[in-house]
Amino acid sequence: MADGLQTVKNWILERHPERDDIAADLDLIENRLIDSLSFVEFVFLLEQESGTAIQMETLEVDSIRTLGAIEQHFFTAKVEVGQA
């Protein structure tokens, strides 16, 4: 797991101490791990960790619905560029 994604996962876990772990395919929205207010803060964190500016207006729900989707949309591409 990329360091940035681990930071994102830790950020969610810190806000939900009732959870020990978050599966890669767990729906973060349906399980209320991210709500509207924390979503704005979450976007701040994602920008910081991925180094990518995010337009909230065009952000697709499915791109942050699970940790797996977050890795695919915000961290995988960066790793591939680094390895090229």
Place this chain on the structure above:
Amino acid sequence: MPARPAAPPAGGLGWANLGMDIVSVNRVRRLLAQYGERFFERMLTPGELADCRTSSGLDVLSLCGRIAAKEAAFKTLRVRGRFLPWPDIVVRRSEGGWPLVELHGPAAEMAAESGITEITVSISHDVDYAVAVAAPIIAPTPSSSNS
């Protein structure tokens, strides 16, 4: 800006799909301390922020109420798979002091798809929390206006 949303005539279409939200003052205070006002510039328009400002800075309770009102208004739209379009649901303070909702862009489109012409909200707050309830005004259809 209209003075107030107009209720539908008695016997016509009524209110539906209420929205409600609650916002913790402590949570917003932490965000303000951690990120500063710029954090809320993603959620509130300059006019909304101005409505929440006092001579000593942003009033956190007003901020919480405004955020709760936006979320409550969004809930009346009953859309799935969409994030709250923060800048497109605008809650301003009217001359009378009550909050008025303006819908723009995607929020206006979502409302139109649901037959909603306007949304009315009420905000209340105490020491630790702000709450808001919102109700949509449904546009009468040709069949309902004939009945």
